[in-house]
Amino acid sequence: MSKESSNGNHQSVSKPPPSPSPLRNSKFFQSNMRILVTGGAGFIGSHLVDRLMENEKNEVIVADNYFTGSKDNLRKWIGHPRFELIHITEPLLVEVDQIYHLACPASPIFYKYNPVKTIKTNVIGTLNMLGLAKRVGARILLTSTSEVYGDPLVHPQDESYWGNVNPIGVRSCYDEGKRVAETLMFDYHRQHGIVFNVNSHFVSTWWDPITEIRVARIFNTYGPRMNIDDGRVVRRVQDVGEPLTVQAPGTQTRSFCYVSDMVDGLIRLMEGENTGPINIGNPGEFTMLELAETVKELIDSEVEIKIVENTPDDPRQRKPDITKAKELLGWEPQIKLRDGLPLMEEDFRQRLGVPKKK
Numbered sequence: 305m306s307k308e309s310s311n312g313n314h315q316s317v318s319k320p321p322p323s324p325s326p327l328r329n330s331k332f333f334q335s336n337m338r339i340l341v342t343g344g345a346g347f348i349g350s351h352l353v354d355r356l357m358e359n360e361k362n363e364v365i366v367a368d369n370y371f372t373g374s375k376d377n378l379r380k381w382i383g384h385p386r387f388e389l390i391h392i393t394e395p396l397l398v399e400v401d402q403i404y405h406l407a408c409p410a411s412p413i414f415y416k417y418n419p420v421k422t423i424k425t426n427v428i429g430t431l432n433m434l435g436l437a438k439r440v441g442a443r444i445l446l447t448s449t450s451e452v453y454g455d456p457l458v459h460p461q462d463e464s465y466w467g468n469v470n471p472i473g474v475r476s477c478y479d480e481g482k483r484v485a486e487t488l489m490f491d492y493h494r495q496h497g498i499v500f501n502v503n504s505h506f507v508s509t510w511w512d513p514i515t516e517i518r519v520a521r522i523f524n525t526y527g528p529r530m531n532i533d534d535g536r537v538v539r540r541v542q543d544v545g546e547p548l549t550v551q552a553p554g555t556q557t558r559s560f561c562y563v564s565d566m567v568d569g570l571i572r573l574m575e576g577e578n579t580g581p582i583n584i585g586n587p588g589e590f591t592m593l594e595l596a597e598t599v600k601e602l603i604d605s606e607v608e609i610k611i612v613e614n615t616p617d618d619p620r621q622r623k624p625d626i627t628k629a630k631e632l633l634g635w636e637p638q639i640k641l642r643d644g645l646p647l648m649e650e651d652f653r654q655r656l657g658v659p660k661k662k
């Protein structure tokens with residue numbers, strides 16, 4: 305807000321800052337952090353909720369439409385006094401301090417199933433969450449994706465790379481959707497709360513703070529609680545009793561991050577001082593054939609590896625440069641693929657009721 309002064313410059317108008325809720329400062333009410341997690345019933349979301357709930361000062365609200373997530377993932381928190389679960393597809397009116405915005409189908413088979421819904425989730429969903437963040441002054445973190453790099457021509461990918469995305473391809477509902485979501489995040493950040501005078505000098509507007517944003521570009525993630533029907537490669541190569549389907553040519557690469565490492569990176573980003581975008585992923589790079597061979601070696605030595613047809617626009621290589629995450633967040637992944645795969649397999653066997661192979 306600004307007004308014209310006698311010398312023609314815009315001056316900031318004095319307006320008292322919003323006073324914090326009296327309850328927050330009361331000695332009987334600990335200053336809890338109220339955190340919204342969209343997509344919190346999903347694979348990464350539910351692990352994030354577990355970690356946030358471990359802190360007794362946090363109250364967690366999950367908003368999910370259960371398209372790919374499941375209440376089952378949050379079983380242990382349902383009914384907890386610091387936890388709330390909302391079934392939602394529409395704009396949301398809540399008072400929160402932080403928003404982790406994860407909601408979006410992430411497996412290619414799911415996001416390509418209803419591409420219009422996918423892009424709407426990324427564009428309209430992110431706009432709604434930014435509107436909420438702005439209204440209540442919450443810090444918002446977007447889980448963007450390594451798919452913003454498309455079929456990358458730079459390897460490994462660092463955050464300064466603009467990507468190589470087919471804007472009209474079958475994956476673009478997700479890739480371009482996330483790219484727009486990133487744009488919205490930075491536009492809100494730049495636009496809101498900044499007032500310039502006529503000489504283009506910045507005038508601080510402490511009562512209307514800049515929307516605080518955090519953008520994580522997350523790379524392929526795996527671990528317990530992935531949807532049984534997820535269809536992503538780490539899930540598929542663990543289909544008990546089924547051949548391991550490797551999509552041709554099998555030389556394409558991915559880098560797989562265990563879910564607990566991912567959650568740790570997201571929380572560090574949220575709590576830190578950097579907007580990002582920051583790559584969160586494990587730089588250990590494998591071809592899909594190497595992945596299948598590793599599963600064969602660790603989990604089922606008799607399983608057949610079958611080469612099947614690939615899908616359009618499949619990125620040929622992907623590996624995060626995590627220099628920024630290391631330097632700015634003090635983060636790097638701890639769990640190697642060889643250690644994480646058996647943990648994931650154990651979870652799948654338990655959920656499917658399948659005995660361990662001798």
Ligand SMILES: O=c1ccn([C@@H]2O[C@H](COP(=O)(O)OP(=O)(O)O[C@H]3OC[C@@H](O)[C@H](O)[C@H]3O)[C@@H](O)[C@H]2O)c(=O)[nH]1
Nearest residue numbers: 410412449450523524536537540549550551556592618
């Ligand atoms: O059964 C399968 C499935 C997939 N694949 C191959 O495995 C590779 C990885 O495919 P996935 O379906 O697991 O996931 P993608 O890497 O293509 O996309 C993922 O990227 C990062 C995230 O943001 C998303 O989770 C997702 O879009 C691809 O090269 C694919 O061709 C197989 O070889 N066999």
